[in-house]
Amino acid sequence: MRYSIQYKILIPFILVIFIGMTSLLFVSYNINKQNTLQVVEKDMIGDRKSLDLYLRQYFLINNLELNKISLEAEAEKLSKGLSAQIGSMIEINSLTGKNGRDFLEEEIALEEDFLRALLGETAYTISHEENRVFVTLSYPIELNKNIIGIMRSTKDYTELFNYNRRFNNVINYFAIAIFVLIFLTSFYLSRQLTKPIRQLIKGSEQISTGDYNLNININSPDEIGELADRFKFMAQRIKEQIEIIQGDRDKLKEVQAQSKVFFDNVTHELKTPLTTIMGYAQVLKENGFSDKDFFDKGTSYIINESKRLNKLVIEILELSKTATMDFSYHYEKVNLTELIAETCDEMKMKGKKYNIAIHYSLQKDLFLKGDKNKLKEVLINLLDNAIKYGRVNSSIDVDAYRQDGAIIIKIKDQGEGISEKHINKIFEPFYRISSNTSKEKGSAGLGLTIVKNIIENHGGTIDIKSKLNEGTVVIIVFGGEGNI
Secondary structure: OOOHHHHHHHHHHHHHHHHHHHHHHHHHHHHHHHHHHHHHHHHHHHHHHHHHHHHHHHHHHOOOOOOHHHHHHHHHHHHHHHHHHHOOEEEEEEOOOHHHOOHHHOHHHHOHHHHHHHOOOOEEEEEEEOOEEEEEEEEEEEEOOEEEEEEEEEEEOHHHHHHHHHHHHHHHHHHHHHHHHHHHHHHHHHHHHHHHHHHHHHHHHHHHOOOOOOOOOOOOOOHHHHHHHHHHHHHHHHHHHHHHHHHHHHHHHHHHHHHHHHHHHHHHHHHHHHHHHHHHHHHHHHHOOOOHHHHHHHHHHHHHHHHHHHHHHHHHHHHHHHHOOOOOOOOEEEEHHHHHHHHHHHHHHHHHOOOOEEEEEEOOOOEEEEOHHHHHHHHHHHHHHHHHHEOOOOEEEEEEEEEOOEEEEEEEOOEOOOOHHHHOOOOOOOOOOOHHHOOOOOOOOOHHHHHHHHHHHOOEEEEEEEEOOOEEEEEEEEOOOOOO
8 A cells, every 4th residue: 555656657657668668579570580581582583683694694605505405404514503603502403303203203392492483483491400591492494484494592591590680689688678777767766756746645635624834845856846836836726716715705796686686677677668558558448549639648658668668678688699699790801990981971960960070080991800780780889879978069089090909999979978986887787877968768778788798709898988077988999810
């Protein structure tokens, strides 16, 4: 139990090293063997070319015609000459065998390379005799695509195979030495790793009891020391997070209270037009058409309150979609310069109603990746607010320009301004400034909340600066490579 962590580290590591070294030796042996066979095969190909060349030259120089009879007659003489030329034992066999007997009666005919040569193949066999290695090459001697004899060459490759054997032995000794060294090193390191890990285990037990004042002294200038430092840092962060969580409990209660206010406001906003509609509908049902003036007045109230109720429901749904990102945005490259100019020109007609002029100064080619319709909704909402809360016979100034890689839009009116206590809450749902300052009725207080959500979904920010009796400035900033 004391060394369980050590063995969990050591045993798998040693197994991996053992498997790796075994695989390496296996691959090395096979590559070495393949290289040796390639050397032998290449040598055999070279020997065949030399033998064929010597055979042709011999018959040409001696003015003899190569055939079965001449090959059998010259076989012994050719064998001696080729043996001296190649440096290996050469044997030429005619199809009638030695001394005219059938070759199947000879012992040589039973060897694999000879049999394959009779089938028209070039073959060789490797044989071991008294610590020596011989390679025998056999191939057919052909005339007009007919086999007239078999050429056999036996060559000593003992030195080559001994060299490969010595090379394999060196690799074996080297692999054993590496394995032993790795085993000892792994044992030492796993043992050293265990000590600080146990200190960290004690520290974790201390944290589990709620005590975050750790006393861990691991002065190691490596990953273990770094782990200990991070462990202590983690404990400190946990302590801070617990304090934050404890502090967030009050904020959560506040959020819950705000949620209650939100639903209360929704209930109130829905209840008011419904009460009016139900009241007039009930009276109209009871009185019918007897009072024409009251009937017209009642139906007018019902229609107006129904429109207000429908608008309120739409705004609530819009707020829900934008706040939860459950909205289908169609992003494209939008020319804000053109969009702002177009919206300002459209809103000028409403401004004329209160003799409020809309002026704009726009930098050219301000492009933004966004939803054109939603961005226009933002501009319409903000300009509508500037008209509703601006003074009669005043103006609204709209500026748009690029600064430090960001696009900045400013909408400034000349209204009565907003006090600081209202600015801090102006983006909350259903929050409305006193209706006495507005030229129009019926707002549910959701417009700026929706505007803020749309802008944030475009990676931007919105800020409102205002002073009483000096007007209000709305500042929108779109920044970042993904948006510009």
